[in-house]
Amino acid sequence: MRRIRGMSAVELLVAITIVVIATGAVARAFSAGLDYQSRSEKSRDRIDARVRFEDRITRLIGGATLQGANTYFISPISTSDAGVEQHIADSVLATGSASLMLTSLFDATPVHYLTSTDNDFEHLNQTFGPQVGPAEVAFSLIPVGDAGNKKGLFLREQRPCDSDPKQGGAESDLNPEVQDIRFEFYNGAEWQTSWDSTGNEKGKLPSGIRVTYILRGDHQPNSFVVRPTISGGGSS
Numbered sequence: 001m002r003r004i005r006g007m008s009a010v011e012l013l014v015a016i017t018i019v020v021i022a023t024g025a026v027a028r029a030f031s032a033g034l035d036y037q038s039r040s041e042k043s044r045d046r047i048d049a050r051v052r053f054e055d056r057i058t059r060l061i062g063g064a065t066l067q068g069a070n071t072y073f074i075s076p077i078s079t080s081d082a083g084v085e086q087h088i089a090d091s092v093l094a095t096g097s098a099s100l101m102l103t104s105l106f107d108a109t110p111v112h113y114l115t116s117t118d119n120d121f122e123h124l125n126q127t128f129g130p131q132v133g134p135a136e137v138a139f140s141l142i143p144v145g146d147a148g149n150k151k152g153l154f155l156r157e158q159r160p161c162d163s164d165p166k167q168g169g170a171e172s173d174l175n176p177e178v179q180d181i182r183f184e185f186y187n188g189a190e191w192q193t194s195w196d197s198t199g200n201e202k203g204k205l206p207s208g209i210r211v212t213y214i215l216r217g218d219h220q221p222n223s224f225v226v227r228p229t230i231s232g233g234g235s236s
Contacts, residue, residue: 057211060137092214096212141154
């Protein structure tokens, strides 16, 4: 029988080198796979958050109504003593109003109301307002109250609506990732950058509202159109 020759030092080094290269390749492929999965999950989470954000705005604006007393659809909101709309320092969108206040029939009961440990119905109503009927809703990049270091798009909600649409209710940071947002309004012939159901457009709702926004980190703005589904019956 012929005896099998043992491996030389050179052959051993070659074999070790091949094993090291193969192991490195497998490790890099595994790491790339984990990185891709992580990026995919983050991208999916960002898309899901964007969909929820747009759905909430669509629901609230789509429920705009001018039926009954103390109902309105006004944009922009005056946010300075001079009665003009202020803009945030890092505004990037140029067309449209950066704020909107309206009366909506399609708002949901606040989570804070549902999760409150206080079972006193009267106290809940004093704190959050009655949970039926129209809600006063306002979107703005500039909060009415003290928001501390928070940024983004703020949502203010109040029930019942009152004669002062510029304040009251509870304010929350609807989406802290919003860098800028603009609202435009279609009157049946052209897009307008402002709307006032108590003034020039007395008792009227726009037939369409175009919402354009950009999130921090986005390269391009996003845009969608909302059509009010509640007819305006004239303001009182």
